Amino acid sequence: MAGAIFAPIAYFLIASIPLTAIGISTIMIGFTSLALANARPVISPEASELILKTGMENTAALLEELGLRNKAIYLPSSLRGGRPQALIPLKDTIELARIRKKIPGRLIVRYGDNPEEMAIAITTPGSFNPDKLEINLGSTPAEIESATTYVLTGLLDLANSVTVNIVGNQVTIEVNGARLHYEDIWYYRCLGSPIASIVATIACEALNKPIRIADESFEHGKSRIVLEVLS
Amino acid sequence: MRAFNFYLLFMVIASSLTNTILAVIGQDDLTVYFTLNVIVFLVITLLHVYLNPRARRSLSAIAVVFFVGFMVIVLLKVIDVLSS
Numbered sequence: 001m002a003g004a005i006f007a008p009i010a011y012f013l014i015a016s017i018p019l020t021a022i023g024i025s026t027i028m029i030g031f032t033s034l035a036l037a038n039a040r041p042v043i044s045p046e047a048s049e050l051i052l053k054t055g056m057e058n059t060a061a062l063l064e065e066l067g068l069r070n071k072a073i074y075l076p077s078s079l080r081g082g083r084p085q086a087l088i089p090l091k092d093t094i095e096l097a098r099i100r101k102k103i104p105g106r107l108i109v110r111y112g113d114n115p116e117e118m119a120i121a122i123t124t125p126g127s128f129n130p131d132k133l134e135i136n137l138g139s140t141p142a143e144i145e146s147a148t149t150y151v152l153t154g155l156l157d158l159a160n161s162v163t164v165n166i167v168g169n170q171v172t173i174e175v176n177g178a179r180l181h182y183e184d185i186w187y188y189r190c191l192g193s194p195i196a197s198i199v200a201t202i203a204c205e206a207l208n209k210p211i212r213i214a215d216e217s218f219e220h221g222k223s224r225i226v227l228e229v230l231s
Numbered sequence: 232m233r234a235f236n237f238y239l240l241f242m243v244i245a246s247s248l249t250n251t252i253l254a255v256i257g258q259d260d261l262t263v264y265f266t267l268n269v270i271v272f273l274v275i276t277l278l279h280v281y282l283n284p285r286a287r288r289s290l291s292a293i294a295v296v297f298f299v300g301f302m303v304i305v306l307l308k309v310i311d312v313l314s315s
Binding site for chain 2: 011017018020021022024025028029031032033035036038039040149150153154155157160
């Protein structure tokens with residue numbers, strides 16, 4: 001608005017080309033700001049945080065009530081009917097060969113034939129459908145890094161940058177400037193922090209294999225997440 | 232949104248620098264200022280590939296408008312050259 005008023009004044013009254021150019025630049029930045037303002041989410045960050053915490057507390061209460069302490073296994077969408085989810089087994093040891101077939105889309109699921117082969121399948125912060133986000137998921141470290149950076153930096157603004165390395169069956173992800181850190185609470189011990197949950201989902205979807213969060217640490221503003229690819 | 236803040240900050244700094252440098256070297260053609268500002272906008276938008284899809288769509292629409300302005304300037308220059 002200021003640029004639109006200033007540019008004609010600078011051109012016709014002051015007769016200064018550099019000042020007119022500043023007016024035009026201001027108009028361009030104004031339009032850009034307007035476009036970015038319209039691209040902001042409808043829900044405020046405070047409301048989003050409230051909803052996230054409510055969901056996490058409910059899931060944590062469910063886990064505590066059931067006494068589940070096992071680490072979650074992140075399953076790709078191919079094993080969960082089109083949507084990646086996390087599976088928390090009731091048993092400490094789980095035979096992965098048992099969960100090769102598609103698991104029914106329920107909260108309490110049976111993944112094997114034995115009565116004790118039960119688990120709860122829950123939706124995590126990372127349980128979004130990659131197809132709807134226009135992400136090209138490939139299995140190379142560079143492709144996973146690109147997809148993770150896009151989601152964490154561009155889409156969710158939860159981190160500044162991401163680096164991904166794959167050695168054997170371990171995927172190491174370093175998240176710089178992570179805005180959500182690991183806390184030693186029941187929910188995080190089972191499912192990992194929301195950032196770890198998101199990167200685990202992207203990695204399991206990219207590799208099309210079940211994944212477990214093996215380790216998570218936060219040092220010097222850098223979050224280090226180690227994922228174990230289960231096969 | 233920090234990604235948005237960085238993008239806008241880069242835009243403001245780059246366009247201010249462009250205008251200042253052109254003013255210092257004595258450039259007196261408004262089309263040169265406009266053209267360089269459009270190029271700066273396009274380059275910075277291209278570098279920020281990780282903005283969310285809604286923002287990218289909006290910025291692409293603006294980029295098209297600026298590019299049309301740029302093409303009009305080019306067309307006028309071509310007509311000027313051909314007619315002289």
